[in-house]
Amino acid sequence: MTRVPDTDLAVAAAGLVKTFGDFRAVDGIDLEVRRGEVFGVLGPNGAGKTTTLKMLATLLPMDGGEASIFGVDVRRNPHMIRQLVGVTGQYASVDENLTGHENLWLFGRLQGLSSSRAKAMAADLLERFGLAEARDKQISAFSGGMRRRLDLAASLISQPPLIFLDEPTTGLDPRTRGQMWDTIRDLVRGGSTVLLTTQYLDEADQLAGRIAVIDRGIKVGEGTPDELKTSVGSSTLQLRMSDPAETADAAAVVRRVLDEEPVLTPEAGGMNAALPDANRAADVLIALRQSGLSIASATVQKPTLDEVFMAITGHSAEDETDAEMEVAR
Amino acid sequence: MTTQSTLLPDRETAEVLDRTLVARPSLRDTVDQSIAMAWRAMKKMRRNPEQFFDVTIQPLLFTAMFAFIFGGGLAGSVQDYLPWLIPGVLAQTALTACMATGTQMREDMDKGVFDRFKSLPIARIAPLAGPMLADVLRYGIAATLTLLTGFLLGYRPDGGVIGVTAGWALTIFAGWSLSWIFAWLGTVARSAQAVQGIGMMIMFPLTFLSNVFTDPETMPEWLQKFVAVNPVSQVVTACRDLINDGNFSAHVGWAVLGCSVVVAVFAPLAVRSYSRKI
Known part of the structure; x- marks a missing residue:
């Protein structure tokens, strides 16, 4: 048995690279996420945010660079990384054929909880995420916002110390988006470390303590929301x-x-x-x-973060192509 | 990174934030996770009962149809044809059911929930092994219904309870083993339709260029050679020995061995291509 030295860094990544053919989706990104903080990765569609997150979550192999999570090497110990990270994707990854409760129970069982413990956790999470009345409904009957909340609940069932949120509110209406933000804030109050990607500048501003701005696979800026704003003029x-x-x-x-x-x-x-x-x-x-x-x-x-983005990259956050999405498929 | 030197890849466990992490799932975990996945597949089947069509209607239809079409011509009468036909149809329905296993797996893998399965600390084989385990139920239904239809048409096998049960079990085992080929196809094909298409291309020669319906003696010599090495023929011959004669012959051994080889080759292939998929 090995004792990994306690590190203050939840995520330490250096020089991450991912290429799809000739396209360098991620082109040498460094990230340091401290324990207990909400770290936002901000960038337009196709900037390489999701690809970065997928590499850190062992869902995509890294083509270059090094990464460790709580001191565990991502490349060498993917199975350990999966025990430390809960992933909530851009598209709700829950089972359509199962009910809310069955989904959470299954994910609990798969992660080694006893049947009764998984049941208790599932009931508790459904309650906390305002899904109690939908516990016996099949997911196909869920609304978009409910799916996202269930998806988030599903990544919490094993109580992972680090949570990846990949564009948690993309495609949600403003009201549901606000509910999702509240849920994420609660999570952070509970002491979790969160790595969040978003293309919404106000979302990063609202939730993240520190932000890395990513554009075309490269990190172009980093700091607290206020630091980034001050950098453009007051x-x-x-x-x-x-x-x-x-x-x-x-x-x-x-x-x-x-x-x-x-x-x-x-x-x-x-x-x-x-x-x-x-x-x-x-x-x-x-x-x-x-x-x-x-x-x-x-x-x-x-200044808004939109202006920050303009100032750093020389173009607006909206005008990039979906090249990465296409290639990643 | 400073951490690499402290955490060697061959360590089995590590302590991080008061948690004990394991480097890979144990056999026990793998079995538990596969059973949980099988539970999911069963729930899914129960909520989409159309998944049972191929294993309920087809055995009834094919058994009766082939008995009445070929019975008189090939064996003189339906009664005399049944001992030849029933073990053949058993293997055929099991193979058809296999194809559905592959198609459904492909469909399933396109769903969002598979992204989550990949991100969980579970054995990579569990999401494949679970549905395959649940599908044993489908092969069981197919085999049972085929035999029952045969009995209804007047089939009275001489193998006795033990022989018939053994033949029934061999059919299910063959179905489960061969379904790993289709599971592998499911992990490499682009779509469920592709699995279905390729599956048909494999299925038809395997079932018809075999001894399922007629004695290969009547076929041209070049075809007999193929029929002899066709694994379906092996399974069918083994089932005939068991069900009709209660004879645990060498064919039974070869059939079991052949099926085991299929699993040993295709299960790792399927897991490998599944793990690589984004």
Whole structure:
């Protein structure tokens, strides 16, 4: 028997590579997830998030790099890794032909729980995930949100110390999405370590303590949501003029006060300007008043992760192809 | 990585976060997991009873149909043909049922739940062995119904209870063994339709170019050679010896050995290609 030195890192991965033919889906990604944190992997469709997660979960062989989970080598000890990680996939991986309770019981039995213990765990999880009334319903009768919750419950039945959530809310309506977020927050309060992938910038912002931004198989940024946002500049001032004809004059005033070129948004009859400090907004407004220019609205906004993504990669999060999805099939 | 030197691949267990991890599932775990998977397959069968069509209707239909079509022409009368036909149809229905095992496995593997099975710390063979174990029930139904139809048509085998039971058991064993070929097909084929198509291509020559329906003596010599090495012929001959004569002949030994070889070759192949599938 070997005692693995206790490590503070739940996941330590260096130089992960996965190629599908000529396509480098994951091209040298390093990840360090500390124990007890929620770590978000953010990127558009096809960036390599799911592929990275699948390699760490032993579902795909690694083509390059090293990875360990709680100190256990992923490549050499796949069976041990599977005992440490609960995986919830993008598509609910539960059995259509079984009821909610039967699904959880089966997954419990497969992982060595006694029949009665598996029953108790299943009942408890169904209760916790608000699925108690659906326990004897076949999954084919479940709604999308219920399936996802059951799927998450299924990955918790063996109480794994690390949970992988692969795009947990993709395709859910906003209300169900909010419920799923609450469930994930509860999970984290219970002390689990979570590695989460998402293409939704607000989801990473809401749930993750630290975020790695991935684009085209490469990690392009990492930090807390606030650090990432600060890296783009602190806030944006959005202005709309009462008379769109005065926009050019107003832009000249903004340029003078902030020493920064505002971005005109003609369709909105206004402009956006980066503020080094939110307080400088007042200077701009006073200067506009003194010049006799009248504004219809003025808002100061913290940068969104969308802007972060733009700033880091030079393109928006939405415009990437689904190349990886196609190749991965 | 600093951890590699501390955790050697040949260690059986490791302590991580107060958990004892095992490097691979034990035999006991593998059996338990396969039984849990068989339970799942049984539930699935019970909720989709159309899965029983091929093992209920076909034995009734084929036995009666072939007895009345070929009986007079090949053996003079239906009565005289039955001892030849019934063991043959037994093997044929078992083979057909095998094909369904492969097709259903392929269908099943396309479902999301198989992603979860792959991520669980379970023996890689369990998701395959479970449904195969449950399908023993289907072969059992097929074999029982074929024999009953035969009895109904007036078949009175001389093998006695022991001989008939042994023939019945051999049919089920042959069905289970040969289904590993189709399970392997299921793991390499692109779709359930492909399994069905390839399965048909294997099934037809195996059942018709055999001694299932007629004595190979009447066939051209080149065909006789194929019939002689056809594993189905071996199983059929063994079943005839058992059921008609209660004779545990060398054919029985060869049939059991042949089936075991099939399992020994195709079970590892199936597990290997299943584990590789994304």
